[in-house]
Amino acid sequence: MVAAADVALSYRGTPVLAGIDLAVRGGEAVALLGPNGAGKTSLMRLLAGRLSPTAGTVRAGGGDPFRSRAARRAIGWVPQEIALYGRLTVRENLDVFARLAGLKRTERAAAVERAVALAGLDAVAGDLVGLLSGGYQRRTNIAVALLAGPALVLLDEPTQGIDRVARAAIHGVLEGLRRDGTAILIATHDFAEAERLADRVLVLHGGRIGLDGRLADLLAALRAGPPEHEVALDDAPGSAGAEALRRAGFEPAGPLIWHRGPRAPGAGPQRDGAALLAHLRRQGVPVREIRVREPGLDALYLDAIRAREAAAP
Structure with a gap:
């Protein structure tokens, strides 16, 4: 659904990402892990077409998402910040964002109702967003990204600051998307969340990928050793x-x-x-x-971070 080849990114001459190679396929759920400042949000913004790489290429839906509107429509981007209009209802918010996404007038109503259903927002669709709980606001944030029926959804810390019940509801939304064949890339600091949702894990540190593999295989190899x-x-x-x-x-x-x-x-x-x-x-x-x-994903993560730090010049 999206591929990056030898991608690098710099801000004002300061390297942020270097030598990034990755591909995310349909129906795949990938967890993106890394310490603060590792470059996770920058990488996701590159894949979403919000930034252009300094070097290398990004392709989504057969095009460059930074330059091609059609390629960007294949990708749903859910930022960490709640990006909604508090004085509009859930349904009104979705209609506004459907217009901004360029959906035709004849498409918008159906797209809004589909996003409401996918995100499990039927019960609050007529409520003002500013009066909703944090969990419902985050689900509305996700619904915005689903309006154009994307093949890939990128989520940056989608469950930050919400309670366990709301987190479980969002996990249910993401699992439903994956069953329908949507690819998911989720940046998170929550190892339990990553283990529950992902079948593949990437660890980013110092702007480079230090680990990329199927979670089940990586854990099986780790658990063959000491506890x-x-x-x-x-x-x-x-x-x-x-x-x-x-x-x-x-x-x-x-x-x-x-x-x-x-x-x-x-x-x-x-x-x-x-x-x-x-x-x-x-x-x-x-x-x-x-x-x-038994060791879990946190142990894999620490191994990857230590290996990257040892390899750093």
Whole structure:
């Protein structure tokens, strides 16, 4: 649905993205992860045709989305900010944005009703947007992107600042789009959200892609090794205890919590939490308990970030 080849982007001479190669296919849900400042929003704005690359090419629907209106109509863009008119109803907002998108007069009413249905907004379609909850406002934001029936939807942090119920409703909307064959690229900081929605993950750091692969395959490979461990302490470990924890591969994750990922130095093949507990207590570490769990997307993410940082000049 969209492809980028050797794409680079600079702002006023400062590199933001470099050497980006990716393709998103129909019916594919891709999670885009990365720390603040990694270039996620810039990459999505490039793919949506809101920016033009400094180098390389972006193609969507057979054209350049920055120069081709037809190519842009194949892409729905959902920004992080709520971009709606608070004094208009949901349906009136959608009609305005349908006009701005260039939909013909004969197409607009049907497009608005289709977007209302897809985003699950029937119950509030006649309500003023400014009086809606944050969750309904974000769903209306998504509905705007669906007006032209895009083949690809790009979403930048679509569930930021909303409660669990509203988040689940938005996930339901996105899962429905994917079942219908729409491609989805979602930038998020929420690992649980990414694991639920995505079948592929991209990690962006320092303007470059550090990881790109099918989530199930990446997790299967990771889980073939040692598990993750989390140590809960009764008291501060002191310098000797902290050194013992670090030798065992742990890093501080809170005042009395230390964490060890599956690929941490010192993790080794040991999977027995009881043996690890005994070992640390013999070293004088005031351990209350050790929690053992299968590694998840957060571990893949940390591995990718560390690898990119190690490769950086």
